[in-house]
């Protein structure tokens with residue numbers, strides 16, 4: 001997964017988080033709350049993204065998405081989400 005410079009800049013300028021729609025800081029890929037859930041080494045790739053390469057940001061976002069899926073899937077399964 002590789003993002004172009006335009007995509008990186010577009011994401012950096014967005015005012016809301018692509019994961020949860022909370023307000024986020026310009027320059028970061030995700031909001032403070034989403035970033036706080038990630039381990040520090042994963043957070044680096046999604047902060048101050050205009051200074052980073054599109055490949056770095058793309059793979060960092062992908063790693064973050066995988067992390068959320070793995071670590072928070074159990075919350076959805078055990079009562080955190082809607083019942084089916």
Ligand SMILES: [Zn+2]
Pocket residue numbers: 017018019020021022030031032033034035
């Ligand atoms: Zn968020």
